[in-house]
Amino acid sequence: MKEYVVAILGATGAVGQRLISELEHAQIPVKEVKLLASKNSAGKKLKFKNQEIKVEEARPDSFNGVDLVLSSAGGAVSQKLLPEAVKRGAVCVDNTSAFRMADDVPLIVPGVNDDQLVNHHGIIANPNCSTIQMVAALYPLHVKWGIKQIIVSTYQAVSGAGKAARDELLQQAQDRLNNQETEAKILPTASAKKHYPIAFNLLPQIDVFEDDGYTHEEWKMIHETKKILYNDQDSQQIKVTATCVRVPVEIGHGETVYFVLKDKSVTAAAIQQEIKKTPGLVLQDDPQNQIYPQPLLAAGKKETFVGRIRPDQENPGAFNMWVVADNLLRGAASNTVEIAECLVRDNLVHVPK
Amino acid sequence: MKEYVVAILGATGAVGQRLISELEHAQIPVKEVKLLASKNSAGKKLKFKNQEIKVEEARPDSFNGVDLVLSSAGGAVSQKLLPEAVKRGAVCVDNTSAFRMADDVPLIVPGVNDDQLVNHHGIIANPNCSTIQMVAALYPLHVKWGIKQIIVSTYQAVSGAGKAARDELLQQAQDRLNNQETEAKILPTASAKKHYPIAFNLLPQIDVFEDDGYTHEEWKMIHETKKILYNDQDSQQIKVTATCVRVPVEIGHGETVYFVLKDKSVTAAAIQQEIKKTPGLVLQDDPQNQIYPQPLLAAGKKETFVGRIRPDQENPGAFNMWVVADNLLRGAASNTVEIAECLVRDNLVHVPK
Structure with a gap:
């Protein structure tokens, strides 16, 4: 059985650490693990299956002899280093937005469109966290009945903006509980000119604004969803x-997901059945017993949780639905490792000539 | 000039206390204020314009000699006591859901449909908090261009469930910051069989579930909106x-509000202009300078804040919008007192024979 040398790029981050623990349990025969990060983090020690591994600074030569790269170190790092890894024969699964919309890069949600992995040229992209959970829930419905329209509103956790954003939320909450003034330095996005508190607040800005008034996060949900669900002409x-x-x-x-099916005769019960029988999805939809998805219940789990499925009573074929998933696992590390598992399963861990 | 005896029913609650402070600044000549509450709160002292007033237990006879009742003591109390008040000649503005859908009860958002006050029979209803701010923002657009469809997702603050729910949120947040187990006793709704934590969580349940899978809060938004915006046959x-x-x-x-206009030629700029010139609405819509509505900025204000207005790029005439308002003021106390101001202005503070 072939065994693989796997590099984790961005190993010390919130997603990187989850990549390590997901890889420990993955259907991937691992010969060796290399942990790569920025110069600042080099020298730290992390564990893989109880074995201590020293974090190395990521450089082009770090990828010599590597078969598979799992990358979550930020778009600029991916842009610079992944082509170097591919040049050295490594297949890269990238968790940043750097390559997602490139024509020759498959954008993959396992269980949805992993059949497209066969077309890879060395780099495979992991979609945005908010896209993954929505597409995972909608895909079986799209295959069976065809989706015409999606209107989504997200309720996104701060860990999507990194560990510093999570620390900031907790610090701001403590300041409020102490009745003290608070500070904002990270959110809505570190590069922004203005920062606003998130504790006990809502910020309708994730990532930067495009010229058309949509944020880049909204742009990603719109265009990544189209790319992933584009499996036929229609x-x-x-x-x-x-x-x-x-x-x-x-x-x-x-996420509150409003979707319109081509088939106007579909019932909520039929949708619940499809969700229930799809691997990776968990139906939590029993209003009379107050069963519905919640972030505190989804945290630490790899599945996508779906509930509150009910028809728009005035628009046949249209439904409301509530979808929750762990953005660091389902929305990032688990999806990345599952892509790698598909690559191993289908014997695709090689860069085509 | 006529002066009015005003009773505040439920004076000791979160909304009740805001009714008192709003009444202090209202365009209503006040002869006397009576503060009414449950037996438990009777004897407490509260201030109206620096004058101490003793809270009395609310009974049918409490309304003798009262001209105007501002009520926010819960549906069951309204159901029982407001007909008694009307019998004694008082006009009642009710902040509960008890009478909202009754055919002979006007459901009023001042600035939207206060012309319907003339039809009152003694009781006027204040809409649900989440309905008020949405309808306030949509009404000028509906008048000018006609609205065909509304799809709304709400992000609702805990104070809408009362002071105890707010205390619970803060206690749960402190427990999390202390890394301690936490308890839930109030939310999603006090009468529910199960309670879930709200701190660092999301609960897709407000009020009880109807048989069709919608919550009663969702039912209110749907049906109250139709009642209020029904100003012509269409x-x-x-x-x-x-x-x-x-x-x-x-x-x-x-609230993320997706709405479809009959007129497909309308632009986001034209919508912004309408919002900007409508009294009671504040346009906060400058993405490049990160200007958009936020709960922390809206708290303590009477206006409705509107931003993130942008067209659905694939559906002409359809728009996304983000609306924020203080649920205790704009969504409750301010709206109630503004209804009372309209009644005084239009000389309608008398029960028709």
Whole structure:
């Protein structure tokens, strides 16, 4: 059985650490693990299956002899280093937005469109966290009945903006509880000119604004969804619009998803059945017993949780739904490692000539 | 000039206390204020314009000699006591859901449909907090261009569930910061069988569930909106659907409002102009300078804040919008007192024979 040398790029970050623990349990025969990070983090020691591994500074030569790269070190780092890794024969699964919309880069949610991995040229992209959980929930419905339109509002946890954002939320909450003035330095996005408190607040800005008034996060949800669900001629016609809002939650994104099916005769019960039988999805939809997805219940889990499925009573074929998933696992590390598992399963861990 | 005896029913609650302070500054000549509450709160002393007033137990006879009742003591209390008040000649503005959908009770948002006050029979209803701010923002657009469809997702603050819910949020947040187990006793709704933590969480349940899978809060948004915007034959055709979610915010509801206009040629700039010139609405919509509504900025204010207005790029005539307002003021006390101001202005403070 072939064994693989796996490098984790960005190993010390919130997603990087989850990549390590997900890889420990993955269906991937691992010969050796290399942990790569920025110069600042080099020398730190992290554990893989109880074995201590020293973090090395990521450089082009770090990828010599590496078969598989799991990357979550930021878009600029991916842009610079992944082509170097591919040049050295490594297949890269990238968790940043750097390559997602490139024509020759498959954008993959396992269980949805992993059949497209066969077309890879060395780099495979992991979609945005908020896209993954929505597409995972909608895909079985799209295959069975065809989706015409999606209108989504997100309730996104601060850990999506990194560990510093999570620390900031907790510090601001403590300041409020102490009745003290508080400070904001990270959110809505570190590069922004202005920062606003997130504790006990809502920020309708995730990532930077585009010229058309949509944020880049909203742009990602719209265009990544189209790219992933485009599995036949018709699918390109799916209309998608999104509003993304940051909420004072540590882990776990919520989404209200309004979707319109081509088939106007579908019932909520039929949708619940499809969700229930799809691997990776968990139906939590029993209102009379107050069963519905919640971030505190989804945190630490790899599945996507779906509930509150009910028809728009005045628009046949249209439904409301509530979807929750752990943004660091389902929305990042688990999806990345599952892509790597598919690559191993399908014997695709090699860069095509 | 006529002066009025005003009773505040439920004076010791979160909204009740805001009714007192709003009344201090209202365009209502006040002869005397009576503060009414449950037996438990009787004897407490509260201030109106620096004058101490003793809270009395609310009974049918409390309304003898009262001209105007501002009521926020819960649906069951309104149901029992307001007909008694009307019998004694008092006009009642009720902040509960007890009478909202009754055919002979006007459901009023001042500035939107206060012309319907003339039809009152003694009781006037204040809409649900989440309905008021949405309808306030949409009404000028509906008058000018006609609204066909509304799809709303709410991000609702805990103070909408009372002071105890707000205390619970803060206690749970402190427990999390101390890394201690926490308890839930109030939310999602006090009468529910199960309670869940709201700190650092999201609860897609506000009020109880109806048989069709919608919550009663969602039902209120759908049906109250139709009742309020029904100002011509056509308006009854507005389609409305809603998902209501409780978020860990103290004060200030957020709403993502997707709406479809009959006129497909309308631009975002034209909508911004309408919002800007409508009294009671504040346009906060400058993405490049990160200007958008936030609960922390809206708390303590009477206006409704509107931003993130942008077209659905694939559906002409459809727009996304973000609306925030103080749920205790704009969504409750301010609206109630403004209804009373309209009654005084139009000389309607008398029960028709």
